[in-house]
Amino acid sequence: MTVVDHPSVDPDGPVAVLANPTAGRGRHRSLLAPLISRLAVAGREVRLLEAHSAEQAETVCHAAVAGGVAALVAVGGDGTVHRALQAVAGTSIPFGPIPAGTGNDFATDTGYPTDPLAAAEVIAGALHDGRSRPVDLARLTGPTGPPRWYGAVLAAGFDAIVNERANRMRWPRGPRRYDLAILVELARLRPRRYKLRLDGEPYELDAVLVAVGNCPSYGGGMRICPDADPADGLLDVVVGGRLDRRTLIRVKPSIYQGTHLRHPLVSSYRVRTVELAAEGITTYADGERSLDLPVTVTAVPGALRLLR
Structure with a gap:
């Protein structure tokens, strides 16, 4: 199946960050500021996306991608990552998961450190160097409605x-x-x-x-x-x-x-x-x-x- 590439990377655009403050029962809430600081070291503007529900998280991620961003980063667990994936799947906009949830399986299985600050360092380094690598996703379709990833x-x-x-x-x-x-x-x-x-x-x-x-x-x-x-x-x-x-x-x-x-x-x-x-x-x-x-x-x- 051919991936349909919708929005493309704006090299001068900001890095959008979706953060779930309740992820991991809130134990990483205090890490958000240092995480953003580490991402900003890459020399990019960092734009924090506000969302108060899962549906709103998807909406703001789609809006950020459509508006032109250099990358999307998700701070949270697998649920937060899942919402962000709906916006970047099938595009060339790079993505970084920072594991800060109860379950962080996708981040761990794709090679990120389990420590959120260490994962942010990896993502910041990739942003600085303009480096990304392709991985697969699964596309889920039913009899009606749009596909999910x-x-x-x-x-x-x-x-x-x-x-x-x-x-x-x-x-x-x-x-x-x-x-x-x-x-x-x-x-x-x-x-x-x-x-x-x-x-x-x-x-x-x-x-x-x-x-x-x-x-x-x-x-x-x-x-x-x-x-x-x-x-x-x-x-x-x-x-x-x-x-x-x-x-x-x-x-x-x-x-x-x-x-x-x-x-x-x-x-x-x-x-x-x-x-x-x-x-x-x-x-x-x-x-x-x-x-x-x-x-x-x-x-x-x-x-x-x-x-x-």
């Missing part, structure tokens, strides 16, 4: 169902809500019938877990697609078949090491395009609520230029 992993099974329940819950607050959602969905666990088409080849199977990875990790370091490479032009599809509750609980910890692929009920495929359908599943891309199934996911080589 993601950088890390699309969850379309048990983890997506847990996220959906947690987002509907009003109590308890914080991480305990997610823990409770896991318990509720474990009690309701059942395999669902999935229809997949992998590079045109049809499959029909029962599964409890389906993930489509451009990068290896999601959920703050869970290596669900451990062999995924965001520079190979391919997607890794991992399917956990008819896992019962006890087996899923036993397999889940091994995902952090990526050794779950050894389990006989777990399968992995490497493809360019995935068509995925099942009843009653809302997908989560980069940890953010995305499209309802059915969807088509396509690997787009070089869809993003990283400031590295």
Whole structure:
């Protein structure tokens, strides 16, 4: 698939910075000023984008890109990165993620330091030298509406169902809500019938877990697609078949090491395009609520230029 290059880089434009002050439960809030100072060392004007919701974050990023910027930088976790990617995907405008969230999988999997200030130094150096490198993104489309982009992993099974329940819950607050959602969905666990088409080849199977990875990790370091490479032009599809509750609980910890692929009920495929359908599943891309199934996911080589 050819990347459509919309806005081009304005070499004299500012560096736009999208910052999520609540990322990582606010623990990096005090770092914003020094982060901006490090980026300004590159000799560029730095323009802070204000956003008070996920939707507004996408709007201000699109406006900044359309208005002419030299680069876009996202300070936050995978959710903040996801919103910024919608504006720069398929363009030549370089992008830099500064990991300051609860989950920083895309930044980590594409080689940035885990320390936010160190990541800002890498990005500032790339800005100063005019250096960027291409990486792949995944393009997500449904029967209606515009396409979405993601950088890390699309969850379309048990983890997506847990996220959906947690987002509907009003109590308890914080991480305990997610823990409770896991318990509720474990009690309701059942395999669902999935229809997949992998590079045109049809499959029909029962599964409890389906993930489509451009990068290896999601959920703050869970290596669900451990062999995924965001520079190979391919997607890794991992399917956990008819896992019962006890087996899923036993397999889940091994995902952090990526050794779950050894389990006989777990399968992995490497493809360019995935068509995925099942009843009653809302997908989560980069940890953010995305499209309802059915969807088509396509690997787009070089869809993003990283400031590295």
